[in-house]
Amino acid sequence: MTGIVVASANGRIGIETAVDVLRAGDSALDAVIAGTRLVEANPEDHTVGYSGLPNLLGEVELDASVMEGRGLRAGSVGALKGYQDAVDLARTVMDELPHVLIAGEGAARLAHETGLHPRDLLTPEAETIWRERLGTDHDTQDASSRYLSRLREIVRATASDADLASSGEPPHGTVNFLARDRAGDIAAAVSTSGWAWKYPGRMGDSPVIGAGNYADNRWGAAACTGRGEMAQRCCTAHSVVTFMRFGLSLEDALRMAMTDLAHLDDPYASEMNIVALDKDGVPGAASTARGKTYVVMSEDMSAPEERTRTIVPVEGAS
Numbered sequence: 001m002t003g004i005v006v007a008s009a010n011g012r013i014g015i016e017t018a019v020d021v022l023r024a025g026d027s028a029l030d031a032v033i034a035g036t037r038l039v040e041a042n043p044e045d046h047t048v049g050y051s052g053l054p055n056l057l058g059e060v061e062l063d064a065s066v067m068e069g070r071g072l073r074a075g076s077v078g079a080l081k082g083y084q085d086a087v088d089l090a091r092t093v094m095d096e097l098p099h100v101l102i103a104g105e106g107a108a109r110l111a112h113e114t115g116l117h118p119r120d121l122l123t124p125e126a127e128t129i130w131r132e133r134l135g136t137d138h139d140t141q142d143a144s145s146r147y148l149s150r151l152r153e154i155v156r157a158t159a160s161d162a163d164l165a166s167s168g169e170p171p172h173g174t175v176n177f178l179a180r181d182r183a184g185d186i187a188a189a190v191s192t193s194g195w196a197w198k199y200p201g202r203m204g205d206s207p208v209i210g211a212g213n214y215a216d217n218r219w220g221a222a223a224c225t226g227r228g229e230m231a232q233r234c235c236t237a238h239s240v241v242t243f244m245r246f247g248l249s250l251e252d253a254l255r256m257a258m259t260d261l262a263h264l265d266d267p268y269a270s271e272m273n274i275v276a277l278d279k280d281g282v283p284g285a286a287s288t289a290r291g292k293t294y295v296v297m298s299e300d301m302s303a304p305e306e307r308t309r310t311i312v313p314v315e316g317a318s
């Protein structure tokens, strides 16, 4: 059995490393973390890790999760400030604590205890974008009072604004990695700096197991990018896996999970994307928007392949 890795398009920078991990005979979990780590370190990606776009107050807050399909072990961190390696910390939560999700000060404390390197995550470029978009001159009070009235306008304006991130991801972009290793074990990793200009402390779907990330060796795995609140309310990643469990093909499971989103009463509805692997390691992906891609690479491929996602239009979300 050869291993395979599937990732959101911005995972291109890490997918070859992830496949090399599988080639070395290591686990799917090691592979998805190795790939995600490189995206978190990429200063050109303003949706994940270092150089992520900040919250309303100009602070970068990271969310990340990992899940193993064997035994359904999972770990996640939310609203992590001052440390780049959110996905490694999510693994630490899974491996070292009797918990699944650690957030805020607790997450930073754990990062310190485990010896992760502290880092100022706000790059000058991301700070400039924040200042320009929020129209703030450092006046926090002013920014707060503007926030609610401008939120809807900002979300709508930025949802398709490719200038916000060189990756072309929307302002709530994220990276997804799924892998199946030689032993047939499946794992998933998700990492994000979350919704740009979010309310401080806001956590999206990425650290919520079942919403932005789910893996079960028996049926497959799925992970999401896009507006996390939609995936939280529909348990989107878990839905895809559940639909496969009940006999739907990967493509039909993706379509049904997307179709569920149409039932949301959500004035901020915007783009949603899902990548998935079935239990046999067959990859697929869907998006509410046109022209979206994902990347796939198996051990027997010499380079990653960028594939177009199935488009599933959802009213109000694109």
Ligand code: GLY
Pocket: 172, 173, 174, 192, 193, 194, 195, 203, 204, 205, 206, 212, 224, 225, 226, 227, 228, 229
């Ligand atoms: N999907 C990432 C987020 O909404 O934070």
